[in-house]
Amino acid sequence: MEAKLGEFDLIWRFFNAGSESMAQTQKNQVLLGIGDDCALLQPHATQSLAVTSDMLVEGRHFFAGANAEWLGHKALAVNLSDLAAMGAKPVGFTLALALPNANADWLAQFSQGLFRMAQQWQCPLIGGDTTQGPLTICITALGHVPGGDAIKRSGAKVGDDIWVSGTLGDARLALGALRSEWPLDHSSLETILHRMHEPEPRIALGMQLRGIASSALDVSDGLLGDLRHILKASQVNAEVLIDQLPTSRTLAAQTEQLRRQCAANGGDDYELCFTAPTSKRIALESLSTSLLPLTRIGSITSASNGAEPTLILRDASGNLLNAAETMRLMQSFDHFKSN
Ligand code: ADP
Numbered sequence: 001m002e003a004k005l006g007e008f009d010l011i012w013r014f015f016n017a018g019s020e021s022m023a024q025t026q027k028n029q030v031l032l033g034i035g036d037d038c039a040l041l042q043p044h045a046t047q048s049l050a051v052t053s054d055m056l057v058e059g060r061h062f063f064a065g066a067n068a069e070w071l072g073h074k075a076l077a078v079n080l081s082d083l084a085a086m087g088a089k090p091v092g093f094t095l096a097l098a099l100p101n102a103n104a105d106w107l108a109q110f111s112q113g114l115f116r117m118a119q120q121w122q123c124p125l126i127g128g129d130t131t132q133g134p135l136t137i138c139i140t141a142l143g144h145v146p147g148g149d150a151i152k153r154s155g156a157k158v159g160d161d162i163w164v165s166g167t168l169g170d171a172r173l174a175l176g177a178l179r180s181e182w183p184l185d186h187s188s189l190e191t192i193l194h195r196m197h198e199p200e201p202r203i204a205l206g207m208q209l210r211g212i213a214s215s216a217l218d219v220s221d222g223l224l225g226d227l228r229h230i231l232k233a234s235q236v237n238a239e240v241l242i243d244q245l246p247t248s249r250t251l252a253a254q255t256e257q258l259r260r261q262c263a264a265n266g267g268d269d270y271e272l273c274f275t276a277p278t279s280k281r282i283a284l285e286s287l288s289t290s291l292l293p294l295t296r297i298g299s300i301t302s303a304s305n306g307a308e309p310t311l312i313l314r315d316a317s318g319n320l321l322n323a324a325e326t327m328r329l330m331q332s333f334d335h336f337k338s339n
């Protein structure tokens, strides 16, 4: 029987090849096509345009009946997060919306959440499309990167540190509690729910990382799975200190197993994971104080020379995690393989 087709395999097999051959003929304008957080267009020699689309589907990305204001916020935030991952400054976005019915109250709340986020990052709505259908929100966001400074997934070098912003795992901890996968007291849930419903795109950080980070992405599907995208694109291997992953006090108070699981493979955090040469430690420590906490979580150890990259996990004492635990922590989200 043929192996189950995953989200990334299907993009690669059915969309990447076709687009690559066409992109070849447009080489001057298409700097980078499918496979990173954003595509990069270069309408002028001195600047590039980052382009990204993300879709939220009812029942898949959010529960039916979800708060419309949160949805407006999140739909734009997840796109801005991809711009942040490239070091891009938001320029504008389009909104394609399928609505089961035209409900003025719902739309008022949705647009409030959407425009609050748009205002915060000076990113205007410039067009879109509206149709009747199952609730689906699709945004395409555009961002600007001066010169050749966009931060790609493919730039990690042997010896680089691996860093992550903010804290990881709260969105997954909250989701699991809502789905009764594990118990969580009400006040703890209250303190972390905003991480799941109203993620903050790390735009300011992304722009500061231009010229500092060698590669970056935003953590949307789970840290270790997402880090593998960097390793693959950069053809390198890495080591991560699993107990060094930054977590909130709420997640730190859970069992070791749950803490590790949520931080290592929980989705929806929208923090930035990036690599940088060790010579940038002082600059990053100062950013960590002035802007947003940044934590060093591991390093790029060697080149993978075209082979499948390896990611080694160590615990707080420096011991290697066993294979079963490593496998468990590496399962990140895939729309066609995960449930
Ligand atoms: P992210 O999580 O950063 O938004 P994805 O995992 O959704 O990125 O997508 C990985 C890459 O595949 C991106 O470069 C994206 O633009 C591309 N991609 C995803 N779906 C399609 C599609 N249907 N057609 C073309 N490219 C796609």
Ligand code: MG
Pocket (backbone or CB within 6 Å): 036, 037, 081, 082, 085, 217, 218, 219, 220
């Ligand atoms: Mg991304």
